[in-house]
Amino acid sequence: MADLTHLQDFIEPVSKAWLNDDQEYDPAQMGGAIDTYESEAYFPDLDTADIVLLGVGEERGSFPPRNSMDGPNAIRREFYNLYYWHNDVRVADIGNLLPGQGLGDAYAALSAVLTPLIDAGKTVVILGGSHDLTYAQYQAYASKHYIIEATVADALIDLQEGSPRRDLSFLMDMLTEQPNYIKHFNHLAFQSYYVHPRMLETLDKLRFDCYRLGRVRENLDEIEPVLRNTDLFSLDLNVLRASDAPATAISPNGLTGEEACVLARHAGMSDRLSSFGIYGYKTGADKGSMTAKQVSQMLWYFIDGRSVKNREAALTERESFWEFHIAGADIETVFLKSKKTQRWWMQLPSNDFVPCSHHDYLLASNNEIPERWLRHQERL
Structure with missing residues (x-):
């Protein structure tokens, strides 16, 4: 595999000691099993890694605009304390993306990190800032002219042309810029009362598939084939109801925490998926770290799905x-x-x-x- 140590130019290490209050992790915990970029003297061995974690705190495309690693690290604090059940799945954590001078620099840096990891056959999980980072996630494929299927889970449909907020308009560029490398697009769990009817008409004319919240919740197993065929998956935490994600939710309705974990597991089972972005987490409103715990459990189920995928036979068998x-x-x-x-x-x-x-x-x-x-x- 190509040497990926040059990625250190774009990222900063994470301290396990800080995450665990100077305590040692049990070897059976995620914190004890994950190969983590903790200092510039050592970079994880990505040759053996199946899943690579990357923190991105960029929120300048949202409101209020800011850049902070508090979010990815808060999720790590909870995730590292979970127990590691899947010895057939190796996870590496390469730290947090360094902030760029501007939002465009942040997009370029994220794309530059993702592209060689995807080329190397890794599945990258982005613990993100605002949802517009999905555009940079897509650019990692577009820069290599990879034709992909993309799926977004979001209570909203971020096609608000002319909005000053990138996190509400990025899909316009992602779906319409030329040349375009999206073969097919799926939108999961939108809430109709938040979506202009013409947006759905436009997406349907393009033969894209949109699944309203009720349809997703009626039968989550019907969504598994959608994610099995997906290369890029982006999830905005506002897709969860307020009681299950108090730090990020915009509605009393939405997916339950258990349903979000099922979606994450379905995504992990895909043998095509190469990037999974979880966006929208904000630490300031997270009482008792409940939303961070929710995301950490979604990550656990994503790994569980990857373990199932590893046992699947090829269709030729x-x-x-x-x-x-x-x-x-x-x-x-x-x-x-x-x-x-x-x-x-x-x-x-x-x-x-x-x-x-x-x-x-x-x-x-x-x-x-x-x-x-x-x-x-x-x-x-």
Whole structure:
């Protein structure tokens, strides 16, 4: 693998001693198991790492504008105290991104750190500041002309053209700038009363998929195939309800903490996902560090999902799958079900297999064309 030690030019170390009040972590805790960038004399061995953590405190695209590492470090304080159950998943923490002179410098620095890590086959988890950092997350792919599928979980849809706040408008640039490298875009758990109807009309015309909060909560398993097909996942913590994320929520309604953990686990199970940004955490309003604890548990479940993914067979290993042939008046296709993880895939007319759910199989068995199948065909 390429030498990644040059990344030290962009980041600053994290002190485990400070995070744990000068106490030693138990080797069975995350703090004892994670290979952390603690001093300039030692940089983690990223060759063996599956997941790389990066803190980014940039909030100058939000209100009030600021740059602070308090947020990523508060999450680390809680996460490092959790117990490490997944010996087949190696985690490295490379510290916090240094602040740039301006917001554009911060975007460029984040993209410059992410790109070589993605090239090296690492999955990067960004413990972020404001949600507009998703744009820099995307630029890490665009700079190499990688064509990707992107998914955002957010109570809002940040397409407010002309807004002075980048965290409310960044999707406009991300989805419309040319050349564009987003093959498909999904938006999860938006709350309709916060979204202008024309925004949804525009996204639908582009054949993008938007799932309102109620639809996501009705059946989280239907969202798993969406995340399985995703390269870039960005989650704004405002997608959680106020009682479960008091430091960041904007609404009494939203995902529960448990549901957010399920989404994180689904994301970890994806063999395509290479970056996962968790944005919007603010320390000042976090009573009892409850939101930091929530994020830390989402991270734990993301790692749990990665452990499940490690056990999955390749689709070419047909002996590891049950195969179901469907031949009806309206649809003829093949479904595969993993014997190891119970996940489903369906075959398109192009002969490619795409992630799907058990519900899609049941629809096809009743000679009904699954919406997921139709949407894939429309996009093709």
